[in-house]
Amino acid sequence: xxxxxxxxxxxxxxxxxxxxxxxxxxxxxxxxxxxxxxxxxxxxxxxxxxxxxxxxxxxxxxxxxxxxxxxxxxxxxxxxxxxxxxxxxxxxxxxxxxxxxxxxxxxxxxxxxxxxxxxxxxxxxxxxxxxxxxxxxxxxxxxxxxxxxxxxxxxxxxxxxxxxxxxxxxxxxxxxxxxxxxxxxxxxxxxxxxxxxxxxxxxxxxxxxxxxxxxxxxxxxxxxxxxxxxxxxxxxxxxxxxxxxxxxxxxxxxxxxxxxxxxxxxxxxxxxxxxxxxxxxxxxxxxxxxxxxxxxxxxxxxxxxxxxxxxxxxxxxxxxxxxxxxxxxxxxxxxxxxxxxxxxxxxxxxxxxxxxxxxxxxxxxxxxxxxxxxxxxxxxxxxxxxxxxxxxxxxxx
Amino acid sequence: xxxxxxxxxxxxxxxxxxxxxxxxxxxxxxxxxxxxxxxxxxxxxxxxxxxxxxxxxxxxxxxxxxxxxxxxxxxxxxxxxxxxxxxxxxxxxxxxxxxxxxxxxxxxxxxxxxxxxxxxxxxxxxxxxxxxxxxxxxxxxxxxxxxxxxxxxxxxxxxxxxxxxxxxxxxxxxxxxxxxxxxxxxxxxxxxxxxxxxxxxxxxxxxxxxxxxxxxxxxxxxxxxxxxxxxxxxxxxxxxxxxxxxxxxxxxxxxxxxxxxxxxxxxxxxxxxxxxxxxxxxxxxxxxxxxxxxxxxxxxxxxxxxxxxxxxxxxxxxxxxxxxxxxxxxxxxxxxxxxxxxxxxxxxxxxxxxxxxxxxxxxxxxxxxxxxxxxxxxxxxxxxxxxxxxxxxxxxx
Numbered sequence: 001x002x003x004x005x006x007x008x009x010x011x012x013x014x015x016x017x018x019x020x021x022x023x024x025x026x027x028x029x030x031x032x033x034x035x036x037x038x039x040x041x042x043x044x045x046x047x048x049x050x051x052x053x054x055x056x057x058x059x060x061x062x063x064x065x066x067x068x069x070x071x072x073x074x075x076x077x078x079x080x081x082x083x084x085x086x087x088x089x090x091x092x093x094x095x096x097x098x099x100x101x102x103x104x105x106x107x108x109x110x111x112x113x114x115x116x117x118x119x120x121x122x123x124x125x126x127x128x129x130x131x132x133x134x135x136x137x138x139x140x141x142x143x144x145x146x147x148x149x150x151x152x153x154x155x156x157x158x159x160x161x162x163x164x165x166x167x168x169x170x171x172x173x174x175x176x177x178x179x180x181x182x183x184x185x186x187x188x189x190x191x192x193x194x195x196x197x198x199x200x201x202x203x204x205x206x207x208x209x210x211x212x213x214x215x216x217x218x219x220x221x222x223x224x225x226x227x228x229x230x231x232x233x234x235x236x237x238x239x240x241x242x243x244x245x246x247x248x249x250x251x252x253x254x255x256x257x258x259x260x261x262x263x264x265x266x267x268x269x270x271x272x273x274x275x276x277x278x279x280x281x282x283x284x285x286x287x288x289x290x291x292x293x294x295x296x297x298x299x300x301x302x303x304x305x306x307x308x309x310x311x312x313x314x315x316x317x318x319x320x321x322x323x324x325x326x327x328x329x330x331x332x333x334x335x336x337x338x339x340x341x342x343x344x345x346x347x348x349x350x351x352x353x354x355x356x357x358x359x360x361x362x363x364x365x366x367x368x369x370x371x372x373x374x375x376x377x378x379x380x381x382x383x384x385x386x387x388x389x390x391x392x393x394x395x396x397x
Numbered sequence: 398x399x400x401x402x403x404x405x406x407x408x409x410x411x412x413x414x415x416x417x418x419x420x421x422x423x424x425x426x427x428x429x430x431x432x433x434x435x436x437x438x439x440x441x442x443x444x445x446x447x448x449x450x451x452x453x454x455x456x457x458x459x460x461x462x463x464x465x466x467x468x469x470x471x472x473x474x475x476x477x478x479x480x481x482x483x484x485x486x487x488x489x490x491x492x493x494x495x496x497x498x499x500x501x502x503x504x505x506x507x508x509x510x511x512x513x514x515x516x517x518x519x520x521x522x523x524x525x526x527x528x529x530x531x532x533x534x535x536x537x538x539x540x541x542x543x544x545x546x547x548x549x550x551x552x553x554x555x556x557x558x559x560x561x562x563x564x565x566x567x568x569x570x571x572x573x574x575x576x577x578x579x580x581x582x583x584x585x586x587x588x589x590x591x592x593x594x595x596x597x598x599x600x601x602x603x604x605x606x607x608x609x610x611x612x613x614x615x616x617x618x619x620x621x622x623x624x625x626x627x628x629x630x631x632x633x634x635x636x637x638x639x640x641x642x643x644x645x646x647x648x649x650x651x652x653x654x655x656x657x658x659x660x661x662x663x664x665x666x667x668x669x670x671x672x673x674x675x676x677x678x679x680x681x682x683x684x685x686x687x688x689x690x691x692x693x694x695x696x697x698x699x700x701x702x703x704x705x706x707x708x709x710x711x712x713x714x715x716x717x718x719x720x721x722x723x724x725x726x727x728x729x730x731x732x733x734x735x736x737x738x739x740x741x742x743x744x745x746x747x748x749x750x751x752x753x754x755x756x757x758x759x760x761x762x763x764x765x766x767x768x769x770x771x772x773x774x775x776x777x778x779x780x781x782x783x784x785x786x787x788x789x790x791x792x793x794x
Contacts, residue, residue, distance in 0.1 A: 001592050001623065004561075007504040007654030013462070016660060037459075044457040052668055053450045060441040060672070062434075062637045065410070095492050095640070098662040107404040111508050111530055127661030133508055133530065164401075195398050226398065240459045241667030243492070257404030263413065264524030265495040269666040270638030271449055275457070 010130035014123055014356025018332075021339035022350050030343045033374065033382035036335075036352040038173065038320065040373045042238040042290055051278035055271050063270050065263040067093025067246075071273050074280035075231065075246055081284045082205075084218045090250050092258055093268045093276070097203045097232030097245035098124065103258045104228045104247065105132040108197040109164040115199070116158055116166045118149070120323055120357035120364055122173045122201065137163070138359040143325040143367065146314030147175035149183050155190060165197035166190060171204040171214065171318025174357050174369035176298075178208050178318035184215045191226050198223060203232040203245070204319040206287045209295040212317050218248070225251040235320075236287065237279040243269060244276040294320050297372040297379055304383035305370075308390070323354055323369050327394060331355070331368045334393055342389045349386045407527035411520055411753025415729075418736035419747050427740045430771065430779035433732075433749040435570065435717065437770045439635040439687055448675035452668050460667050462660040464490020464643075468670050471677035472628065472643055478681045479602075481615045487647050489655055490665045490673075494600050494629030494642035495521065500655045501625045501644065502529040505594040506561040512596070513555055513563045515546070517720055517754035517761055519570045519598065534560070535756040540722040540764065543711030544572040546580050552587060562594035563587060568601040568611065568715025571754050571766035573695075575605050575715035581612045588623050595620060600629040600642070601716040603684045606692040609714050615645070622648040632717075633684065634676040640666060641673040691717050694769040694776055701780035702767075705787065720751055720766050724791060728752070728765045731790055739786045746783045 015037055022032050066072065072088035079086045094100040101124070109115060111133035117125060119138040129136045137158050141147040149155070155166075168187055170179040179187075191198045200217040208214050217227050232245035249255050301322065302315040310327025328334045332353040342348055354367035372379060412434055419429050463469065469485035476483045491497040498521070506512060508530035514522060516535040526533045534555050538544040546552070552563075565584055567576040576584075588595045597614040605611045614624050629642035646652050698719065699712040707724025725731045729750040739745055751764035769776060 001594060003650050003654045004504055004507045004510070006507055007651075007657070010654070010657045010661070012657050013660040016462070039456075039458050041456065043455045048457065052452075055449075058440045059436075059438065060445065060636045060638045061436050065413070095666075096662060102662075106528065107401055110401045110403055113401070124661045124663070127657070131503065131658060131661060197398060239457045241457045241664065243662075243664070243666045253400050254404075256409075257400045257407070260404070260407045260409050260524070261528060263410040264407070264521045264528060265493060265499075265640075266521070267638065267640070269492075269640045269669050271672075272666050272668055275668075 006130055006133060011126050011356070015352050018336055018339065018350070021336055025339045025348055029346060031347045032339070033347065033349045033378065033385065035370050035372065035374060035382055036350045038235065038371050038373065039240055040235060040238045040320070041375060042293070044238045045279060045282060045286065047278040047282055048237060048239060048275040051274045052271055055274045060270055063267040063273065065267055066259055067268055068273055068277070071277045071280070074277050078280045078283065079218070082216065084216060086248065090248060090255065092247045092255070092262055093273060094245045094247050094262070095268050096234060096243040097201065097230045098128070100230040100245050100247035101125065101201065102128045102131060103261050104199045104230065105129060105134050106261060107254055107257045108199070108228070109134045112162065113164040114160060114162040115164060116155065117359070118168065119359050120174050120354055120367070122169060123356045125167065126359065136359050140360060140363060141175065143312045143323065146316070147172070147177045147323065149179070149186065152186060152190065159194050163194070163196060165199050167199040167201070169201040171207050173204065173319050174321045174323045174354065176316025176319045176321050176323070178212055178214060178316070181215045184217065185220070188217065188220045188223055192223060196226070197228065198226050199228045199230070201230040203230060203235060206236055206284070206291060207294060207320060208318045209291070209298060210317045228254060233276050233279050239275060239279060242272040242275050244272055294372065297376060300376055300379050301370065301372045301383065304380065308387060320372050321369055323357070323367055325367050326390065328366060328397070330365055335368065337393060338389045342392060344385045344388045347381065347385045349382050349389065351386070403527055403530060408523050408753070412749050415733055415736065415747070418733055422736045422745055426743060428744045429736070430744065430746045430775060430782065432767050432769065432771060432779055433747045435632065435768050435770065436637055437632060437635045437717070438772060439690070441635045442676060442679060442683065444675040444679055445634060445636060445672040448671045449668055452671045457667060460664040460670065462664055463656055464488070464665055465670055465674070468674045468677070471674050475677045475680065476615070479613065481613060483645065487645060487652065489644045489652070489659055490670060491642045491644050491659070492662070492665050493631060493640040494598065494627045495525070497627040497642050497644035498522065498598065499525045499529060500658050501596045501627065502526065502531050503658060504651055504654045505596070505625070506531045509559065510561040511557060511559040512561060513552065514756070515565065516756055517571050517751055517764070519566060520753045522564065523756065533756050537757060537760060538572065540709045540720065543713070544569070544574045544720065546576070546583065549583060549587070556591050560591070560593060562596050564596040564598070566598040568604050570601065570716050571718045571720045571751065573713025573716045573718050573720070575609055575611060575713070578612045581614065585614065585617045585620055589620060593623070594625065595623050596625045596627070598627040600627060600632060603633055603681065603688060604691060604717060605715045606688070606695060607714045625651060630673050630676050636672060636676060639669040639672050641669050691769065694773060697773055697776050698767065698769045698780065701777065705784060717769050718766055720754070720764055722764050723787065725763060725794070727762055732765060734790060735786045739789060741782045741785045744778065744782050746779050746786065748783070
């Protein structure tokens with residue numbers, strides 16, 4: 001009687017594993033600034049709360065496996081604002097973007113297949129790869145290059161007969177990098193040339209700064225049948241706990257296969273779909289002040305960190321993360337030490353060691369991911385405490 | 398560029414696939430009695446709605462991967478009312494019972510492993526088996542035997558070196574059978590003897606009639622480390638759309654592995670967990686009038702059908718389904734014909750062909766599952782229309 005290999009091998013959340021040390025710090029009365037996780041402090045829009053509270057039915061019943069038609073239509077309308085034509089029947093509502101990733105992996109690959117991914121990447125791709133028994137084949141990006149895409153040859157060298165798809169995530173968690181149209185086009189060319197699927201996690205599509213704009217893979221008409229896009233309301237509308245996302249594809253065979261996976265779990269949450277409906281119907285204008293707020297925070301964080309000797313940080317233009325190289329040997333030790341041994345004016349800071357965002361063992365040991373999810377004033381305090389901690393740590397180790 | 402084998406092989410919902418014919422009937426103005434799916438018409442308790450509407454936070458944020466502690470504690474308290482001692486740390490809140498089934502399969506077995514199941518069974522076990530790439534090995538039950546367990550030898554004959562678990566579901570969907578303590582004990586003995594896990598889907602535990610009581614596998618202290626129980630608020634509290642269930646295990650290794658799967662999808666829905674908290678806190682007394690209502694419906698349905706010549710139906714004591722053998726050759730054709738070609742006073746009936754509840758090809762061809770989820774008056778009308786349709790069909794085919 002054993003636990004399955006996949007149950008043993010699947011990673012524990014590297015983001016959550018240091019949490020007990022943070023809990024202990026708080027129990028000692030230390031204030032902890034949490035800039036380790038992507039939980040925004042932005043208020044969930046009143047329209048979302050109203051939709052949830054005004055849901056008026058007698059029976060909280062099952063909805064369709066693919067989600068309510070009006071919710072799917074609201075997503076199509078939302079993409080139309082970006083000049084992307086979709087129908088409701090090209091959209092499946094999923095339990096968070098998470099489930100869409102799981103379905104995408106499972107539809108494009110059988111157990112043993114390979115998916116190319118650029119590391120550092122969103123750590124839960126690892127979990128879903130284990131769950132779906134597919135292998136993530138990493139192409140390593142470098143802090144020194146600002147985590148931009150490497151030359152085409154380097155990506156192509158990782159493609160094998162087992163490769164089923166390339167997975168991209170722009171704007172990127174954890175690097176904050178926004179791929180240019182040219183970079184996106186390079187990936188589009190690769191999937192065409194090598195006959196692969198393209199999975200694009202675009203959940204941060206509005207989180208783009210410096211006057212840049214996000215290029216969706218849905219804009220490339222010549223690969224429509226190859227594309228699966230992952231969307232989510234979690235970050236965009238500060239609805240992380242709603243667990244509403246979407247899988248978008250114009251390939252009817254992919255759609256039908258994903259729908260069958262969706263049918264096994266009956267339907268996404270009914271009440272929270274009403275919240276999602278209200279959120280998508282707010283349209284893209286809602287996001288403008290939120291975007292400005294994050295851009296300001298990004299500036300505060302980057303200017304607060306970049307002068308420190310030994311820190312390598314190319315100011316990124318998207319999402320709400322930076323992946324920073326620090327002048328320490330092992331950030332897991334450093335992050336833990338900040339929680340167990342350091343405080344300044346009874347305050348400390350929790351960041352996320354970056355090892356968990358790499359698939360290649362030994363990569364990212366000297367990096368942390370920082371999420372700028374606190375309001376400007378708190379962020380400034382957190383940076384001050386962080387820098388003081390880093391100085392102290394360097395003097396000790 | 399192909400769809401994965403699992404994406405092609407996974408079954409489309411056999412319950413939902415005839416739905417378009419029902420839609421067409423309704424479009425013609427025919428009233429359709431839906432007794433094909435397990436969507437109760439019982440009102441969701443006001444306490445659940447109040448909890449959802451009174452949820453008062455600024456940010457709809459992530460909760461813990463294993464669910465909120467107070468929700469897990471409310472489930473432990475609920476089981477305590479049945480004399481079963483659990484701690485909150487033996488419970489993971491899942492996205493419906495569905496997700497708990499998926500985790501259970503994935504934790505006890507790697508791809509290629511086998512799980513013994515008694516057919517006919519809840520059809521979505523098939524979907525999760527495909528998703529998790531495990532093989533369901535069916536032991537066939539027979540309508541003529543009232544779908545009781547076969548002799549121990551017959552079950553043991555299906556156990557191989559690849560067998561990882563036995564899956565039981567009592568009260569059963571689709572048969573309505575409630576295993577006696579002796580029957581449950583026989584399964585307990587088998588998993589001990591053959592060193593297997595025992596997965597028990599007990600979501601219908603309160604739906605037990607005729608003065609019987611449900612035996613939980615959690616009552617057998619000698620197999621505590623082998624047991625995974627699937628629970629759900631969907632049917633019990635008429636909260637199907639909430640998507641809140643639970644995986645329960647006292648084996649810490651199973652718990653930790655399941656938790657890692659849970660961490661990949663971050664958390665279950667936050668607002669709907671508040672509804673679940675209110676539901677579990679109502680305690681078992683809430684269910685008594687609901688139980689009586691279903692028992693009455695069961696009596697109405699069984700007495701309405703059992704006199705018809707050629708119908709084989711042993712009145713079952715649980716859940717809200719009966720799996721009935723009809724005097725027709727192919728119930729898929731019959732059920733479709735009822736929707737496309739038959740009506741009585743502009744009314745017809747949709748039932749579920751039972752083939753989808755069997756893993757063995759060719760089984761269940763002359764059976765339908767009927768869910769008594771309509772109020773008594775509607776159920777009586779539905780039976781009258783169903784019998785009239787069956788008579789007509791027999792005269793034609």
